[in-house]
Amino acid sequence: MLRWIFTRNDAALTCELDANAAGGYEVCVVPHWDVSSAAVERFDAAAAALQRHAELARYLLDTGWRHARGNGESLRAA
Secondary structure, three states: OEEEEEEEOOEEEEEEEEEOOOOOEEEEEEEOOOHHHOEEEEEOOHHHHHHHHHHHHHHHHHOOOEEEEEOOOOOOOO
16 A cells, blocks of 8 residues: 655664455554564554554654655655
8 A cells, every 4th residue: 555665874673564365454664674573563453553654754854864765755754
């Protein structure tokens, strides 16, 4: 549904929101250098999942990550 890739120096990670088969939603953060350490949070409601994705994106921008690409507009830290 929503996938953004962030970069910092030579590192990249994906912050993704997707619907799951059970009818809920998952927010995943996947570091490209170690995909086995991906973090997944599950939500029943789309609004809560979207809010969490936004919180994570804001945190990443605030800590020096750049929005590289995804299926949303480019972001900049305010």
